[in-house]
Amino acid sequence: MTITTHSLISTFTPPHHTFNHHHHRHHQLKPPLKPRAQLSLTTPQPPTSQPTPTTTGVIVIGAGLSGLAAAVRLHADNIPFLLLEAADAVGGRVRTDTVDGFLLDRGFQIFITGYPEARKILDYKTLDLQKFYSGAKVYYGGRFHTVADPLRHFSDAIQSLTNPIGSVFDKSLIALTRVRVLTQSDEQLLSGEETSTISLLKRIGFSDSIVDRFFRPFFGGIFFDRELETTSRLFDFIFKCLALGDNTLPAKGISAIPEQLAAKLPSNSIILNSPVASVDNSDSIYTVTLKNGEVLQSEYGVIVAVEEPEAVKLLAGEWNMDNFCSEIKQPVRSTVCIYFSAERSQVPVDDPVLFINGSGRGIVNNMFFATNVAPSYGPPGKALVSVSLIGLYEDESDEDLRVRVVEELSSWFGPDVAGSWTYLKTYRVRFAQPNQCPPTDLRKNSKVGNGLYACGDYRTSATFDGALVSGREAAEALLKDRSLVRAS
């Protein structure tokens, strides 16, 4: 029996499990690709009276950015697939909740427009990207000091030359670092000589002042690692992307990014609320068993696009795998994000600027008024305050953290201001990013077994872009191995 993806899903899962798009599209097979095996989406004859497993071309497990990118690549070649996701929506770590009319991203995230893969796969215009100021305000010595990108805010940068955040020499080293990263390819930066970020900064000659007051809070906030032990390769890559693009937020929340990718896929190919329990391979048939006991099979293989700790649980021990390390580097990178609402009149600045803590004291690493960047993050007249800490603070309750944060920000902005904000919600993200301290391999091959591919940020750079690249590459490796690549 030949079945389409549409009928396949409807026999497999109740309609509420499927991803609902506004436009209902059906999967249509284009003319056969060359060279390729005749694609037969067939249901094998059941050996026993067991229910017949659903069969498709490829099964992708995990609908974060990497799984979505893999699915988009498969779909571009009309390969039938199912994308199985444990959660109730796509996005993985890139999700946004709507609470009382506020858009709350699950942890502070910035979309850098300079990401090379993102530029290719995303439609920036539709994302309606809202820009941050290119630079930051550093809290140090009881006041704020501006650090500005001289190419975008020249006069601010000149004025900031003499501030205490770093010497004039430090600021010239930033310009030299920019030239160094811009004159190398991404490939070179991601696979070149590496050390920790902190060692690189010292080797370049940056002073302790600029390291402690700017690099620790700024890049520590990106890596969730104030020690800056993260590989210099990631520092170089992100430094380059920052130089090439803007820091932004999509007007509809960070989840607009995965949602845009999901909207490119056939509406019934994404199956939500479907955690996978195991992946097996015998006689060249790949079997995926869901936690609810349902079984799916794929003809060409399986792409595992789950976060590293889940991938280790799902794969380690079961497969004789090349190129897959079952040891997770510790500590994994965690963060806490605390949201407050305010009247717009209770916000001390209008600038769409990131505030970072260069004082070396307190628990706040960075904060910003999200509605200054994207007014759509709050209902009319209201402001959204987003405060980020590095680490998980497991021993402290949400209430304790709230009190500490308000106290700390009262010294930044005055008790009348910070004391007037209303607490909204706390997000604790245990696995925000994998630990990417040296030695790293940020270009891991996606093939981990016969017909088995792994992708995700832990296999490349722990960024949106790294996840997107690794998903595409996993799909391409499968297409190549199965001779499904369209003849050019």
Ligand SMILES: Cc1cc2nc3c(=O)[nH]c(=O)nc-3n(C[C@H](O)[C@H](O)[C@H](O)COP(=O)(O)OP(=O)(O)OC[C@H]3O[C@@H](n4cnc5c(N)ncnc54)[C@H](O)[C@@H]3O)c2cc1C
């Ligand atoms: C708070 C925070 C801030 C960040 N800020 C930035 C930033 O500013 N810039 C940047 O570039 N990057 C940032 N990142 C990193 C970036 O979000 C990640 O690198 C990227 O989203 C990882 O995508 P992924 O597909 O590899 O994994 P994930 O997004 O983790 O996707 C994995 C998916 O697999 C699903 N899954 C897991 N187990 C199973 C199972 N058994 N069965 C089915 N499905 C399963 C999960 O539910 C999830 O949807 C941030 C991350 C966090 C958490």
